Amino acid sequence: MTTFVDRVVLHLQAGDGGHGCVSIHREKFKPFGGPDGGNGGHGGSVSLVVDPQVHTLLDFHFRPHVKASNGKGGAGSNRDGANGADLVLRVPNGTVVQTTGGTVLADLVGAGTTFEVARGGRGGRGNAALANARRKAPGFAELGEPGDKLDAVLELKSVADIGLVGYPSAGKSSLISVISAAKPKIADYPFTTLVPNLGVVRVDNHTFTVADVPGLIPGAATGKGLGLEFLRHVERCAVLVHVVDTATLETARDPVADIDAIEAELAAYGGLADRPRLVALNKIDVPDGRDLAEIVRPDLEARGFRVFEVSAATREGLKELMFAMGELVAAARAAAPPVEPTRIVIRPKAVDDAGFTVEAAPDGAWVVRGTRPERWIRQTNFDNEEAVGYLAxxxxxxxxxxxxxKAGAQAGDLVRIGEREFDWHPTLYAEFVPGVRGGDQRLAEKTQRPSAAERLAARKARRQRPGDEPESDELDGDSGE
Incomplete structure (x- = not known):
């Protein structure tokens, strides 16, 4: 059973923020010493970091559920809650982070590259932080925000300069074992290699990495054999080397047909047409293999391939092949665009940008979208009238x-912000009116006083009754008092 895993689905949950605290300082002879509720701690985040010592996603295969710790709630005496501990997951170089829908979130290449995949929730402020000149002793605190929750797909794409491709038992593992220090499994039966192997090759003043990709067969790009699972490992390769078995015992195969079949699979997979190719006619230590290599070499060179006759067993011709590999890798690196230093561009917000939008939904509701309004909704305790008034x-x-x-909303229309829905009533006051701690006078008035639509409907009903005189507006509560 292989222990190599190059694709996993992680179920991530960042930590929730801690709730703020509602507290009033009390001591002898000072019964109301002012608010002293502390803030809640922030929830822990989940980050991915590239570790050169990690070569597979096996750990996540067995433990796909990841959850960071929550922030602690605030306490009295201005004590803030502790922040939740961040989780740092170590992944191999070349890991691609995607959503389950296929959207790429990050491509992690290079040791130490870090990506915050799930952010922890912000802690809520305590009533000490919410106090101001008018609201001297708030009777409420903010709730902590929930942390991000998502499913992320991690795919490993090997970071190698050269990829060895070919049929099973073509000698790819033998070749990489003699040109590098890699020690892959080698045997005389197909599909010996079940996982990609990486080797570092040093020749002259060139140093590059070579990937031995498990054998491909016709139909690999559509799921046959092992090719579909491992073709992704040649995506980052700058050069592809066709390793061809010239001593195969299968009479229906020949080197030219093998290369055509592999090229068809690479074309079906896509994105590899611009990579330079080399051809290594392997196993020329076998007399029949050497004769066949000499026969097919002119045809392959006529197609534009650089052809090398090699033997992984006797190491014949490997020096020339390695020098050719080094030259192509050096040329690819020289042609790569230079890495520009990261620049921080500050773009000021437009003058007319309020940070939110108001749109009419198909169901007749008005939808408010924006970072701040949606965050304020999550932080509000709707069981506390004063907190609701503060939100308003x-x-x-x-x-x-x-x-x-301005958008045309009428009193009583449904307004949706985040996951909350409200019957909209234009605010009667712009500022807080001091009253009972934990309550809001404006909400009490709205609760006791019928809405304008209700009063209008009642007045019309009374006027339509036969024999009744219409009553004055003062009796209906429309006097403006």
Whole structure:
């Protein structure tokens, strides 16, 4: 059973932020010493970092569920909650992070490359942090935000300069074992290699890596054999080397047909047409193999291939092949665009950009989208009237009320922000009116006083009753008091 895993699905859960604390300082002779509730701690995040000592995704195959710790809640005496511990997952070089839908989130290449895949939730502020000149002793605190939760697909694509491709038992593993220090499994039966092997080759002043890809067969790009699982490992290779068995006992095969079959699979997989190719006619230590190599060499050179007759057993012709590999790798590196230093570009927000949008949904609701409004919704404790009033004030100061009115929203319309829905009533006051701690006078008034639509409907109903005189507006509560 192979222990190589190059594709896993991770179920990630960042830590939730801790709730803020509602507390009033009390000591002898000072019964109301002011708010002293601390802030909640931030939830832990989940990050991926490239570790050169990790070569497979095997650990995640057995433990796909990853969860960071939550932040602790705040406490009295201005004590902030502890932050949740971040989780750092070590992945191999060349790991690609995707969503389950196939969207690439990050391509991690290079030791130490880090990507925060799931961010922890922010901790809620305590009532000490929410106090101001008008709201001297808030009776509420913010809730902690939930951490990110997602499923991420990790795919490993080997980072190698040269990829050895060919039929099973063509001698790829033998070749990489003699030109590098790699020790792959070698046997005289097909599909001996079940995992990609990497080897480092040094020749002259060139140093490069070679990947031995498990044998390909016709139909590999559509799922036959092992090719579909491992063709991704040649995507990053700058040069492809066809390793051809010239001493095969299968009479229906010949070197030219083998190369045509492999090229068809590479074309079906896509994205590899621009890579330079070399051809290594292997096993010329066998007399029949040497004769066949000499016969097919002119045909392959006529197609534009650089052909080398080699023997992994006797090491004949390997020096010339290695020098050719080094030259092509050096040329590919020289042609690669230079890595430019990262520049931080500061783009100021447009003057008319409020940071949110108001759109009409097909079901008749008004949908408010924006980072701040949605975050404020998550942080609000809707069981506390004062917290709801504070949210209304924040939305009004941001301009949500004004923009809803300009968009055509009417009193009583359904408004959706994040996962919450409300019946919209234009704010009567722009600022907080001091009252009972934990309550809001404006919400009490709205609860006791019928809405304008209800009062209008009641007045029309009374006027339509026969024999009744219409009542004055003062009796209906429309006097403006």
């Amino acid at each position: 004030d924040r939305l009004a100061r941001l301009g949500v009320e004004e923009k809803l009115g």
